[in-house]
Amino acid sequence: MTDRKPSSRKRIADAAREEFTRCGFAGARVARIAGEAGVNKQLIFYYFGSKAGLYEAVCASIVDAVDTYTPPAATAGPATEQLKAAVARLYTSLSERPELVSLLYDSGRGPSASRSARRIMTQLARDLEEVVSRGQGLGYFRDDADPELAAQQVVVLCAGYLGLDRERTQDPTNPAMHERWPTAVAELLARGLAW
Amino acid sequence: MTDRKPSSRKRIADAAREEFTRCGFAGARVARIAGEAGVNKQLIFYYFGSKAGLYEAVCASIVDAVDTYTPPAATAGPATEQLKAAVARLYTSLSERPELVSLLYDSGRGPSASRSARRIMTQLARDLEEVVSRGQGLGYFRDDADPELAAQQVVVLCAGYLGLDRERTQDPTNPAMHERWPTAVAELLARGLAW
DNA sequence: GTCTATATTTGGATAGAC
DNA sequence: GTCTATCCAAATATAGAC
Numbered sequence: 001m002t003d004r005k006p007s008s009r010k011r012i013a014d015a016a017r018e019e020f021t022r023c024g025f026a027g028a029r030v031a032r033i034a035g036e037a038g039v040n041k042q043l044i045f046y047y048f049g050s051k052a053g054l055y056e057a058v059c060a061s062i063v064d065a066v067d068t069y070t071p072p073a074a075t076a077g078p079a080t081e082q083l084k085a086a087v088a089r090l091y092t093s094l095s096e097r098p099e100l101v102s103l104l105y106d107s108g109r110g111p112s113a114s115r116s117a118r119r120i121m122t123q124l125a126r127d128l129e130e131v132v133s134r135g136q137g138l139g140y141f142r143d144d145a146d147p148e149l150a151a152q153q154v155v156v157l158c159a160g161y162l163g164l165d166r167e168r169t170q171d172p173t174n175p176a177m178h179e180r181w182p183t184a185v186a187e188l189l190a191r192g193l194a195w
Numbered sequence: 196m197t198d199r200k201p202s203s204r205k206r207i208a209d210a211a212r213e214e215f216t217r218c219g220f221a222g223a224r225v226a227r228i229a230g231e232a233g234v235n236k237q238l239i240f241y242y243f244g245s246k247a248g249l250y251e252a253v254c255a256s257i258v259d260a261v262d263t264y265t266p267p268a269a270t271a272g273p274a275t276e277q278l279k280a281a282v283a284r285l286y287t288s289l290s291e292r293p294e295l296v297s298l299l300y301d302s303g304r305g306p307s308a309s310r311s312a313r314r315i316m317t318q319l320a321r322d323l324e325e326v327v328s329r330g331q332g333l334g335y336f337r338d339d340a341d342p343e344l345a346a347q348q349v350v351v352l353c354a355g356y357l358g359l360d361r362e363r364t365q366d367p368t369n370p371a372m373h374e375r376w377p378t379a380v381a382e383l384l385a386r387g388l389a390w
Numbered sequence: 391g392t393c394t395a396t397a398t399t400t401g402g403a404t405a406g407a408c
Numbered sequence: 409g410t411c412t413a414t415c416c417a418a419a420t421a422t423a424g425a426c
Contacts (some may be wrong), residue, residue, distance in 0.1 A: 026222030107360040160355020165302040188387040
């Protein structure tokens, strides 16, 4: 609050995250990042050494953010409601943080992106997995279902959908789909997990 | 058979498809494509004018291939079996043609990739959509289900999974997942569509 | 820490011979 | 149609002043 303007380093990191998200590692331009951050290009090399170094720093901070992210306490009520809420949480998180989706689907194309992608995937699935397990324990869901698999299916359904061209998934002329998707995902899984 | 060696033009196009698939548009290198095709770099410009022109030609040929692709006649038997077979077909197609997945998730980053991605998506969903509709008509599936939505969910589940880092989805130390995934997808959808 | 100026390298593209 | 040689612009990176 007191700092009206973040440090140069932070502004660079923020601008870089956006640029890498939009263009991928190869398509990103250091000059654009500098311009967007309002600093000299050279300052980027001063802080991060190289474009690759900057990319790795960005990946690390993204991973950090999801690692420390604690999902809200479980909603009370029947397991299907909790599942619905968990899917909505995930979908919202991914919508608000396009860098997660981008990193997931850009891995293997940037330096060391694979490892980051793996951790993000695991972390994102965790919340879901717990909800499913708990639902099983309480007898709401089939006990021969695999919670890890179900969680992965949800993550793929959400991230995979949002990873498709934004012009379509967030098409202003058809906002319906963007709204309907998470609901449909929750419904599908609820049926998949029912006895 | 008679041509033991395809034309230069074709070899360039093939090499380009692989390079763009692996590296994306921005990461692809014209020199590497030439090397892989066993031709001079200049020849690429002679045929395709520019890197962007080459990319668009590759996209067009990919779209063409899926457009003319006719899915095998429906398997006889109960709808859930047909669904299972259709999912397996889709998953196999996508595994064998990584360029489809790549194009789907690289759209918006290459010239005119969006349009191609859209057509591919639609085309891939078609087979599935028919199977679901037919299953509904025969009373196997809930008639309040939306076949288009179900088909899209299947495509996202398959393409979204294969789009994740190959080191994971096709991890040799864990080939189990690569094998299990399509089965799990079919099972999930079957439950989702059941009465 | 931040800038100006510049070097270096890479990569897309052209000219022209054969 | 295919090659050799070369150009030019763009992009990463360095040097050094303030």
